[in-house]
Amino acid sequence: MTAAWASSSGNGLRHEPIRPLNSIVVDAEKVALGERLFHETRLSADQSISCAHCHILSEGGADGLPTSFGIGGNKGVMNSPTVYNAALNIAQFWDGRAKTLEDQIDGPLHAEAEMGSNWPAVITLLHADKSYKTAFDKLYDEGISEQSVKNAIAEFERSLITLNSRFDQYLLGDERAINDEEKKGYALFKGFGCVACHQGENVGGNLYQSMGVMADYFASYDHEGKHDYGRFNVTGKVTDIHRFKVPSLRMVTLTAPYFHDGKAKTLEDAIRDMGKYQLGLSISDAEIASIIAFLATLRGEHHKLDRGN
Numbered sequence: 043m044t045a046a047w048a049s050s051s052g053n054g055l056r057h058e059p060i061r062p063l064n065s066i067v068v069d070a071e072k073v074a075l076g077e078r079l080f081h082e083t084r085l086s087a088d089q090s091i092s093c094a095h096c097h098i099l100s101e102g103g104a105d106g107l108p109t110s111f112g113i114g115g116n117k118g119v120m121n122s123p124t125v126y127n128a129a130l131n132i133a134q135f136w137d138g139r140a141k142t143l144e145d146q147i148d149g150p151l152h153a154e155a156e157m158g159s160n161w162p163a164v165i166t167l168l169h170a171d172k173s174y175k176t177a178f179d180k181l182y183d184e185g186i187s188e189q190s191v192k193n194a195i196a197e198f199e200r201s202l203i204t205l206n207s208r209f210d211q212y213l214l215g216d217e218r219a220i221n222d223e224e225k226k227g228y229a230l231f232k233g234f235g236c237v238a239c240h241q242g243e244n245v246g247g248n249l250y251q252s253m254g255v256m257a258d259y260f261a262s263y264d265h266e267g268k269h270d271y272g273r274f275n276v277t278g279k280v281t282d283i284h285r286f287k288v289p290s291l292r293m294v295t296l297t298a299p300y301f302h303d304g305k306a307k308t309l310e311d312a313i314r315d316m317g318k319y320q321l322g323l324s325i326s327d328a329e330i331a332s333i334i335a336f337l338a339t340l341r342g343e344h345h346k347l348d349r350g351n
């Protein structure tokens with residue numbers, strides 16, 4: 043595309059539309075407390091469901107379902123995105139309705155199809171547990187509060203950066219970190235124009251874009267819900283109907299099914315649909331295979347990924 047996007051020939055950081063990940067400085071004790079809260083079922087009304095129920099850390103940080111279900115088997119309408127690298131997104135949720143990771147937590151905590159609880163109930167339950175009281179009193183002046191619970195969970199999420207992917211090694215100058223097939227996939231990814239939307243550190247997460255730039259994605263829907271309006275629900279602007287936050291592709295080989303509605307079962311389907319609806323292109327099976335080979339090189343490392351939930 044622009045000259046700045048061309049590969050550099052020497053060693054060192056390549057000038058590419060995708061940038062390598064950097065870790066975020068976090069407080070280790072708050073991260074440990076947040077990790078415990080992330081797995082805490084007492085955050086839900088019937089004390090059966092934790093954040094990890096829908097964001098399984100050993101499986102890429104999503105739940106593998108088209109749409110998630112919460113307490114009492116209540117089924118939601120949205121696909122669970124990964125929590126890995128979410129700290130890098132411009133905002134949280136498919137429509138970006140939460141500005142920060144802290145704000146995002148109000149969503150699942152209250153949603154009937156998720157945890158169906160409320161802050162007074164959660165604070166009471168945590169207060170009753172001495173180990174929480176001690177941990178919070180040590181780290182936060184106010185002890186256990188809505189703000190401190192949110193801050194600890196968000197701090198844990200800020201630690202979920204997947205460093206050292208093979209693609210980042212390549213960006214940092216290691217020519218052999220990715221093979222020829224993977225390079226071909228990256229060339230296609232740039233050549234087709236995927237990078238116009240999926241770019242930057244998180245290979246997405248920094249723009250809002252229409253779902254259906256070149257063809258009407260929602261034409262085949264028999265029933266379109268409010269949640270399919272995307273960004274419009276936040277801004278009220280007609281031009282934001284069907285616009286979504288472009289998802290990060292860093293963990294994408296692990297988080298099928300795809301799209302806000304979970305309707306693309308496989309990565310092959312999602313890429314084919316992206317060609318059709320976003321670019322007006324028919325992408326061949328061989329090209330899709332190369333793009334998948336490239337996308338797999340974006341998966342970085344994190345001890346939670348390797349050692350389980």
Ligand code: HEC
Pocket residue numbers: 080085091092093094095096097110111112113118120121122123124125128131133134135136137143146147150151155156157195199
């Ligand atoms: C019942 C399943 C469920 C539970 C429980 C749940 N989530 Fe989610 N999470 C989702 C779904 C579905 C979305 C997308 C919803 C939307 O965009 O409207 C989401 C979105 C997110 C996002 C935004 C990611 C992005 O890229 O936009 C973060 C961060 C997140 N959840 C963290 C949490 C935390 C922290 C908890 C616990 C307090 C939690 N979730 C509990 C299903 C769940």
Ligand code: HEC
Pocket residue numbers: 231234235236237238239240251252253255286287288289290291294297299300301302303309312313316317320321333
């Ligand atoms: C015009 C912007 C745009 C372009 C160009 C684009 N995408 Fe997307 N992509 C999006 C948006 C927006 C979504 C979310 C759509 C939804 O959920 O309804 C998305 C979703 C995806 C997903 C699903 C991710 C997930 O977690 O659900 C994949 C995979 C993907 N894109 C790959 C590609 C590839 C490969 C290309 C090039 C062939 C491409 N995209 C081109 C904007 C774009």
